[in-house]
Amino acid sequence: xxxxxxxxxxxxxxxxxTVRAVKTLEDCQVIAGYTVYVDLVRKxxxxxxxxxxxxxxxxxxCRMALxxxxxxxxxxxxxxxxAGVYGMAGVLLELCAxxxxxQVEVVPGVTAAVSGAAILGAPLMHDFAxxxxxxxxxxxxxxxxxxxxAAAADFAVCIYNPSSKKRADYxxxxxxxxxxxxxxSNLCGIVNRIGREGMSSSICTLEELCSMQTDMFTTVFIxxxxxxxxxxxxxxxxxxxxx
Amino acid sequence: xxxxxxxxxxxxxxxxxTVRAVKTLEDCQVIAGYTVYVDLVRKxxxxxxxxxxxxxxxxxxCRMALxxxxxxxxxxxxxxxxAGVYGMAGVLLELCAxxxxxQVEVVPGVTAAVSGAAILGAPLMHDFAxxxxxxxxxxxxxxxxxxxxAAAADFAVCIYNPSSKKRADYxxxxxxxxxxxxxxSNLCGIVNRIGREGMSSSICTLEELCSMQTDMFTTVFIxxxxxxxxxxxxxxxxxxxxx
Numbered sequence: 001x002x003x004x005x006x007x008x009x010x011x012x013x014x015x016x017x018t019v020r021a022v023k024t025l026e027d028c029q030v031i032a033g034y035t036v037y038v039d040l041v042r043k044x045x046x047x048x049x050x051x052x053x054x055x056x057x058x059x060x061x062c063r064m065a066l067x068x069x070x071x072x073x074x075x076x077x078x079x080x081x082x083a084g085v086y087g088m089a090g091v092l093l094e095l096c097a098x099x100x101x102x103q104v105e106v107v108p109g110v111t112a113a114v115s116g117a118a119i120l121g122a123p124l125m126h127d128f129a130x131x132x133x134x135x136x137x138x139x140x141x142x143x144x145x146x147x148x149x150a151a152a153a154d155f156a157v158c159i160y161n162p163s164s165k166k167r168a169d170y171x172x173x174x175x176x177x178x179x180x181x182x183x184x185s186n187l188c189g190i191v192n193r194i195g196r197e198g199m200s201s202s203i204c205t206l207e208e209l210c211s212m213q214t215d216m217f218t219t220v221f222i223x224x225x226x227x228x229x230x231x232x233x234x235x236x237x238x239x240x241x242x243x
Numbered sequence: 244x245x246x247x248x249x250x251x252x253x254x255x256x257x258x259x260x261t262v263r264a265v266k267t268l269e270d271c272q273v274i275a276g277y278t279v280y281v282d283l284v285r286k287x288x289x290x291x292x293x294x295x296x297x298x299x300x301x302x303x304x305c306r307m308a309l310x311x312x313x314x315x316x317x318x319x320x321x322x323x324x325x326a327g328v329y330g331m332a333g334v335l336l337e338l339c340a341x342x343x344x345x346q347v348e349v350v351p352g353v354t355a356a357v358s359g360a361a362i363l364g365a366p367l368m369h370d371f372a373x374x375x376x377x378x379x380x381x382x383x384x385x386x387x388x389x390x391x392x393a394a395a396a397d398f399a400v401c402i403y404n405p406s407s408k409k410r411a412d413y414x415x416x417x418x419x420x421x422x423x424x425x426x427x428s429n430l431c432g433i434v435n436r437i438g439r440e441g442m443s444s445s446i447c448t449l450e451e452l453c454s455m456q457t458d459m460f461t462t463v464f465i466x467x468x469x470x471x472x473x474x475x476x477x478x479x480x481x482x483x484x485x486x
Contacts, residue, residue: 008357010261018353019265020258059483082353084360086481090368093478095485104476106361108353110261110325114251117327118349125333126381127389129372129398137482138369142397146370149396153389155372233347235336238329239380240302242338 001103004069004096006089008082008109011195012040016110024107028076032065033088037078040196049073062091066099082111086132086160113158116191116219119201121233123189123221128156133163133170147174151181156227156236159220171220175210178222182206187223189234190214203234244346247312247339249332251325251352254438255283259353267350271319275308276331280321283439292316305334309342325354329375329403356401359434359462362444364476366432366464371399376406376413390417394424399470399479402463414463418453421465425449430466432477437462446477 005024010016017025025031025045031038032051042050051068053061062077069075079087089106096104117124129150133143150157157178162171178186184207191201192215204212206222214220227236248267253259260268268274268288274281275294285293294311296304305320312318322330332349339347360367372393376386393400400421405414421429427450434444435458447455449465457463470479 013263015263015266016261016351018253018259018261020256022262023258059485082357082361084357084365084367085371086368089361089365090478090481091483093364093473093476094480094483097473103474106365108259108357108361110351110353111357114325114327114351114354114357118325118332118351121336122327122332122349124327124373125329127372127374127386128328129370129393130367131370143370146396146398149392149398150372153392154385155389155392230336230340231346233336235333237337238333240334240337242302 002069002072002101003074004065004092004102004104005076005107006083006092006104007076007078007107008087009037009041009078009080010110011112011115012080013195014044016115016195018109021107021109024076028074030068030073030075031078032061032068032075033078034061037080041078058088058091062088062095066095066102069102070099082109084108085111085130112160112194112219115194117221119191119194120189120203120221121235123223123227123234123236124156124158125236125238126156126224128158130158130160132160133167133174134161144177147177151178154224156224157222161216162214162218162220164216171214172210175206178206182225186225187227187229187234189221191219193217194219203229245312245315245344246317247308247335247345247347248319248350249326249335249347250319250321250350251330252280252284252321252323253353254355254358255323256438257287259358259438261352264350264352267319271317273311273316273318274321275304275311275318276321277304280323284321301331301334305331305338309338309345312345313342325352327351328354328373355403355437355462358437360464362434362437363432363446363464364478366466366470366477366479367399367401368479368481369399369467371401373401373403375403376410376417377404387420390420394421397467399467400465404459405457405461405463407459414455414457415453418449421449425468429468430470430472430477432464433457434462436460446472
């Protein structure tokens with residue numbers, strides 16, 4: 001049985017890969033993935049064969065990787081963050097039903113909820129929800145239902161894909177929904193380009209978040225009702241009593 | 244300004260640490276933490292000074308680490324998984340308000356939601372909620388409210404701390420709440436001792452999950468309404484159409 005590895009490379013820097021991810025990429029023959037993600041690792045593994053496709057060609061990319069694995073090559077498909085959180089692990093596992101000789105193994109990585117939270121402080125210390133605002137494959141009604149549920153039950157929330165050129169006002173719409181349940185002063189944070197060149201982050205209120213500029217490299221954090229700042233870091237307390 | 248690092252070491256194996264976590268532990272003078280977690284890394288960094296406290300002494304442990312950093316030592320506090328998800332990042336950031344000369348830096352790691360999902364397949368490929376069933380510091384009513392919200396809005400759910408000796412029936416109670424909103428056939432999975440000796444995992448239905456044996460080393464996954472199995476792996480589809 002040939003193995004195809006789907007590897008979460010974390011936010012982007014070499015140091016943020018797990019030792020297992022590094023070893024998997026060292027040991028494979030072919031590194032496949034979306035061009036932008038492959039370019040993040042290419043310089044560390046220059047001798048590999050690379051297989052890339054542009055954005056939105058996810059299923060084509062996965063089929064290419066599976067075909068390559070069928071040829072007997074050891075293939076690693078790279079994803080930013082974790083492969084199992086809005087990454088390629090799901091599609092590869094679904095498609096591999098058509099390739100009986102291939103076994104897909106997921107090599108976990110540090111997803112943006114976790115790496116972004118570390119930059120801001122500890123906004124996800126208590127129960128949290130992870131929601132993508134991309135409605136390419138999910139009806140907006142379901143996204144809105146989940147935002148309402150998370151807001152009403154006082155989850156901390158991490159938002160992936162807060163906006164894109166075509167969805168410029170989605171974060172604003174999400175904030176307006178949250179504001180039906182939460183105070184305008186509810187603390188939030190955003191991180192741009194986590195772990196990559198030009199990284200930036202800021203802490204703001206939910207009201208201010210409505211008009212923040214974000215793009216597809218932004219991860220958004222909405223604290224719960226007790227989230228606070230300590231020394232300019234965002235902290236959602238878990239409830240420890242201090243002497 | 245002295246730095247105190249709070250380091251997520253991932254599920255437990257050396258290979259599942261990030262390169263940054265390894266470097267941080269290599270470069271520090273003192274490794275602090277709960278005895279069980281320190282024992283996971285001790286053999287890889289035998290020449291360090293170790294500072295451990297038993298379970299339930301979280302704030303004592305954090306104060307000890309902060310005092311040690313005040314003496315001018317470089318200290319790394321280790322947590323299993325990620326330090327910012329039910330770990331020590333929050334307490335340290337809160338307590339460091341009392342230590343103006345100390346800056347706390349969070350080194351992110353692979354949390355159990357992500358590492359456990361990778362073992363099972365890809366159950367968290369779509370929007371998901373992370374909920375701890377520990378009511379030591381959170382009223383059960385709030386836990387129940389969050390379970391209901393996540394169940395009703397069709398989130399995939401990852402449950403931390405599903406049970407302990409004192410809370411033997413909590414997972415059963417959580418499943419019964421989920422069953423008010425979900426089919427008994429809703430697919431679920433559990434992973435015990437992720438990445439450590441004696442790891443085991445299984446896939447079951449929500450109905451079956453009610454009577455599963457779990458302990459404090461178990462992570463529980465409840466799929467959403469479209470979660471399925473492919474070649475014995477649990478997959479929550481994101482919605483890609485396949486040719």
